[in-house]
Amino acid sequence: MPASVPPLRVLVAGGGVAAIETVLALHALAGDRVAIELLAPGDEYVERPFSVRSPFSGEAEPRVTLEGLVALGVVHHHGALAAVEAERREVRTTNGGRLGYDRLVVAPGAHAIDGVPGSVTFRGPISSGLVEGAIRRAEHSLVFVAPAEAGWILPLYELALMTAHEFPDGPDIRIVTHEPRPLDVFGPIASDAVARLLERAGIEFIGRARAVEYVGNALVIGEGDVIVADAVVSLPRLTGPRIEGMPADANGFIPINANARVVGMSHVFAAGDATTEPIKQGGLATQQADAAAEMIAAEAGAVLIPRPYRRILRGVVLTGERPLYLRRDLDEAQEIIRPLRGVPPGVSRTQLWWPEGKIAGRYLTSFVASGGHLGAPLSDRPAVP
Ligand SMILES: Cc1cc2nc3c(=O)[nH]c(=O)nc-3n(C[C@H](O)[C@H](O)[C@H](O)COP(=O)(O)OP(=O)(O)OC[C@H]3O[C@@H](n4cnc5c(N)ncnc54)[C@H](O)[C@@H]3O)c2cc1C
Structure with missing residues (x-):
């Protein structure tokens, strides 16, 4: 790059899967053509998926310090994104600060809210004690529920299978979900394999079901049907982050195009659970982040053809x-x-x-x-x- 061309200033807002992948991809693809800044509240990346083990083993989920990014030259601003002022190419932070950018990548994740009133909601690391309590409380019957607006349903299957494995003489276990077949999103062959796992573990699968609430010891399903259960563990519903100055759909999620550029905002990208992508999964979040990073790297002058996001x-x-x-x-x-x-x-x-x-x-x-x-x-x- 000629010495006279200043690097493109890229601000990445978020400290999770999509944000860290964006930073790493930008570093790999654009090198010193970009100056990367990270706006994130914490000092660590938390690998949430392993939190499904915590209710059984007490094992903490892996954490990685963001120091490794700072060592790459990334400037870490501690804080959170409050608003985007696209015309000034500036953001406002929740503590009143302002940061400028040439390109902005917004990756603050989604908000998790209770999916089935009355049940124990599994939100990841912070819920392990509550879930452990629910499993121990369930003497005869335990139900794991995925509401229709849950982001990523696989952890529910893991909790059910690990419960059956840990407590072979434990309660009857059921999975209640809106899916037609177990983990249908992976296609029929994989779904059959998961169905066999459930069958072998003695777990009953109840598909195409919409759980309404858990009252007393009754899980109310759809049109008034009821499943009796000593305890119910459910996944949360996810809603979008609704950031001032950014477009959002009815649920607060940010609309993006195939290159992860925010619809109607030429210098702003978004990736991860915060976007309108219906499947809220970490792997897909990284693929959106890669699409954004490729486009930004190309705009910064790196020699590459940016590819659209492929799931x-x-x-x-x-x-x-x-x-x-x-x-x-x-x-x-x-x-x-x-x-x-x-x-x-x-x-x-x-x-x-x-x-x-x-x-x-x-x-x-x-x-x-x-x-x-x-x-x-x-x-x-x-x-x-
Ligand atoms: C229990 C559990 C198990 C899972 N298992 C898997 C799995 O096995 N495989 C898989 O691929 N996916 C899995 N997922 C889904 C995966 O974790 C998410 O899809 C993924 O984390 C989304 O990445 P993200 O960067 O969009 O959001 P997050 O990873 O949630 O990160 C958001 C980050 O932004 C920060 N932040 C929040 N607000 C702001 C703000 N205003 N400004 C700046 N920063 C902000 C947060 O502190 C956080 O660091 C699982 C999820 C859960 C809960």
Whole structure:
């Protein structure tokens, strides 16, 4: 880059999956063509998916300090985004500060609110004690519920399977969900594999069901049907962050295009659970972040052709025994010809991507696996030694 061209000033707001992936991707793709600043409240990245183990093992979820990003030259502003003033290319922070930008990436996640009134809501790390209590309270029957507006349903299956594994003589376990089949989003072959896991564990699957509330010891379903349960654990409903100065749909989520650019805002991008993408999953959040980073890197002068966001779902189901790995290309039109084209399988008892991680991101997974350092990008094939 000629010395006279100043770097593009990129401000990333958020401290979770999408924000960290954006920072790492920008660093890898644009180098010193960009000056990266991070506006995040905390000093750590918390890997929430492993919190499903906490009610059983008491194990804390992995955390990675953001120091590794600072070592790359990223400036970390402690705080939170309050408003975007697009015409001035400035943001306001919740403590009254102002920060300018050339490009802004907004990744504050979603808000989790109770999904089924009366039940115990599993929100991740902070809920492990409550969930443990509910499981222990359930002498005869325990129900795990996914409301229709839950973001990512896989953790519910993990909680049910691990409960069955930990307490083989424990309560009857049911999963109540709006899905037609178990983890339907991964396609029929993977769904069948999950159904077999549930069957073997003695867990009853009740699909196409809308749980309304849990009162007394009754879980009320749809048109007044009732399931008797000693305890009910549910996933939360997610709502969008509604940031002043940014567009939002009726639920507060930010609309973006295929390159993660916010609709109607030429210098602003958004990624992750905060966007209108209906599947709120960490892997998809990183893929949106990568699309935003590629576009910004190109606008900063890096030689690359920015690709639109392509949704490849990768999921690990923790069971208490060997995990189940699932993979599905949601934007692949003809899944039937996958094996012929050497595309990796969609369901396996062995690892399907490297390095291993519950959240599969091109740069984030190795950053987390190495405790906050740069590593090899995610691959669907093992590294050749
Ligand atoms: C229990 C559980 C298990 C899960 N399991 C999996 C899994 O196995 N695989 C998978 O891919 N996904 C999984 N998910 C989903 C995944 O965690 C989310 O989709 C992902 O974290 C979304 O990333 P994000 O960056 O949009 O939001 P988050 O990761 O929620 O990060 C948002 C960040 O922004 C910060 N923030 C909030 N407001 C502001 C603001 N105004 N300004 C600046 N910063 C702000 C927050 O402090 C936080 O650091 C799981 C989720 C849960 C709860």
